[in-house]
Amino acid sequence: MKHLKSNKKISSLIKSIIEGSYIQLLSIIALIIVWYYASSTVKGNYSVIPAINEIYLAGKDAINRGFFIDDLVMSCKRVYPGLFYGSIIGVFIGIITGRSRFLYKSFGTYFHIWRALPAVALVPVIIQFFGVSEFAKIFMIALGVFFPVWISTHEGASQLPETYKELSENLKLSKFRFNIKIVIPFSLSYSIGGLRTGIALSFIMLFVAEWIGASEGIGYRISYSHIIDKMDLMFLGLIELGLLAFLTDALFKIFVSKVFPWIKYSK
């Protein structure tokens, strides 16, 4: 019986691999093959799109010289704190403005006007205030993350159904427990959409921040490669940045399924 069960497990595992990651992996391999053959057979200007083996060699060189990892570490040191502070503050203020009509009426308008501005447009202002410091970079990223997280959390908190308020009143929940057990979890389920937009925006802001004033980081490497006319290095940076963003989003999905396991049942 037990044997049968484990067989079933293995077959379902194989099935999921075939259906899921197997196809993804194949598609990546196919792209690499096409790229490789295209760059070795098609005659053209390789200073525009480099051959994939050149990018590979550039990558090997970058790892040997150390800056591949250094850039990665530096960018992580900027993007993750930015993401962290931007989302924490976004969730916190979103719940407050969602629950208090007075505070929303007082400050909401400013947030909405501010939110309508592209976050990138505020970069010169931030530089004027804080220079090109590390703080300024983290601040830019946090600001980009803040708005989508704030608005989605605010929407959630302000739409708390009357039914939950009645329940809480009938069960005589204290104000503290009403917030902990009902308001916060309900609002957080709305924050998730905003957080995913926030992750995408954080990488835009990371690139801009490193483009404008940095001597290390993936964004710096991409823009610097342009100046020294090294296309292979530029593409290497793009792949590195893309993979980092993709991985962050994937990790966030895992985080959500661990912290909010009930979400997948309520669909």
Next chain:
Amino acid sequence: MTKEKKITVKVENLNVNYGENTILNDLSFSIKENEFFVLVGKSGSGKTTLLKSISGLLDYNGRIVTNGELRLVFQDDRLLPWLKVSQNIKLGIPVYNNNHIDRDHKLSEETKEKIVQVSEHLEIEDLLRKYPDQISGGEKQRVSIARAFISEPQIVLMDEPFKSLDIFTKENIYDWLLNFWRKLGSSIIYVTHDLEEALFLGDRVALLQDGQIIKSIEVPFDRPRNKNIKYSDKFTEYRKMLAASFK
């Protein structure tokens, strides 16, 4: 001489208006302890409004006195989807709610025992670790009953709690509910639009129409009641008599 039973809910000259519309019109009645009182009315007759007024969720004119802890079982199960079944049930425990830190070891052995007992009684002990959206509608409604009864309230108001359940699930839940009620001795005000359900469950059945009680009868069937009494002549006679009373 038997001791006179205590009155647990007393409603006097209750009036509720929504703007121009009168929902409840000079309504008066009272319930004794351990009484199962069923209010029958069509939709829009003011049933839910009455329960909400008694539980203090609505503003009203008139006088309502309740004697003891009161719990409401809503028409929808109103379970919190982010809390496991056991955590949903615990929300009904007053001591637990007053504690700002919700660690299980803060609960007394007695309370833990009570959760086990209630869940065994309602046959939901296997569901305690699941989330509400992983269980069926009938199971959810049982959990919401467990949440209401865990604190052993003196008064329970039930607002058509089994409206959306199929007849087989309903009949099982009636048994659980009646056993439970007998054990706890709470007063129940049960609201429904179903005369059959009313006669099967209640000690007393009152008909609500246009915000007033138009008829009130004592149900003559002995307890415990078998579900086959629904097919008896007397039951049919009573049902017809009540149905005829509605305009």
